[in-house]
Amino acid sequence: MDRVLKVRNLSKRYNKGCPACYRKTGADFDSNICPDCGSVVAAHDVSFDLYAGEILGIMGESGSGKSTAVKCLYFDQEPTGGSATFYDQGEAYELFELNKAEQRRLVNQRFGMVYQNPHQGLNFEISAGGNIAERLLMSDVDNYDRIRQRAVSLLTRTEVLPERMDEMPKNFSGGMQQRVQIAKALATSPPLLFLDEVTTGLDLSVQAAILDLILEIQQQSHTAMIVVTHDLGVIRLLADRTLVMKYGRVIETGLTDQILEDPQHAYTQRLVASAL
């Protein structure tokens, strides 16, 4: 089994902080705000491993730090502490020690990100096909015909009619925008894909189709994925293993069926009981 990502003690704190920040926040204190200095501890001491082909779920309510953790890994935010190692094509990259150019290369070519809000992941000023072309151009494909071919095949795979590839994303429905976002993320066949609340706010039938698509991608391409969600249904359907976060801490981790059938932490028990 090949490890794709190793995250150790990842922390993200807003504001200067004080020595008490980590000691006086977290699930045991029902708060992520330090009582002494008022700093927000968005995530602290997050550790996990991710293997090729695996889907890891990160579950928690809003404010639990689940998105923060992923944003640090995708360089959308700068972590306060911890390390993350990305293993790719025989190399090991210490993510938080890379310079901006190296970070950009990974984001453009080796990582894929699908945001809850398509406005974050897509450029709304250019066409659906243009969005995919943009990403391909930033990697190493620069032949016009090949880019267009690849865009057609990606959109076909994510079930967006290729005839619509020259239309602007704003003309698309929410579900369709998500599909274009997924197509764009997959353009460079990245070994690691981040999915941040990708089905939240969509109609149920559209959610189902997007989830089917994600599973299909995982089975066909063996892409490792981190799925951030507050939805137990999404976790049940997609994730092999699950991390449960609360007030910036991982309070429980386990095989997904174990988390759902034999949750250990009081909070997870409450969460599972309220969903079933």
Place this chain on the structure above:
Amino acid sequence: MTKQAILRVEGYCKQFVLHEQRKVIPSSHDVDLEVFSGSLTALVGPTGAGKSSLLKGIYRTYLPSAGRLIYTTADGRQIDLARADEHRILQLRRNEIAFVTQFLRFLPRQVTEDVVAQPLVQRGRPLEEARALARDMLAAMNMPRRLWGISPATFSGGEKQRVNLARGLVAKPRLLLLDEPTASLDLKTSDLVVGLIEKLKQEGVAMLAIFHQPELVKRVADRVVELKPPIMTDSPLEEIA
């Protein structure tokens, strides 16, 4: 020559700590047993003795509270399933250990033959090949052909159970856990399942099973292990501090 057990359970206990209700619910209690290749060990005992809890502990759907679950892998290594790394467990589920539960869980919108083919696909078999094997298995389970191409969502209890069994058996696991796999099957289909179990034994599959019907235990079990309910005080629920 004494055969080595593929699974050795030593002092397995499972209890549930319910924080909200401030209760501890005891389940499986101090279980010792062995499971051998090509042989079926049946678990018997009253409701609440923790039979299913043991199977779920072995599959790690439950986290064991105490004891060791020593499993010998295909490459001859011994690992304690109670403590093994989650990635290791996932790998064993994919390649060696299968669990047929009382209820069929399947991906919504997936058609029956794909539900059955899933374990093979996960092992890396090409989809068409996996589907062909799945169809053979469904035929062996006497599943009407017209049902193969639709989702099991609308199936009867007995039909779902047959799909569940077909999926559990299709990839020929080394260790097969069966939790009342014949509870809602008619006699004829139960006979079919008995035949399949005999065939699996000949192929060297080790089985640990709970059966609803005592006569089935007589027919297929090579060993019988009786689980006793956990020792109760006044109430089955103990207060925790």
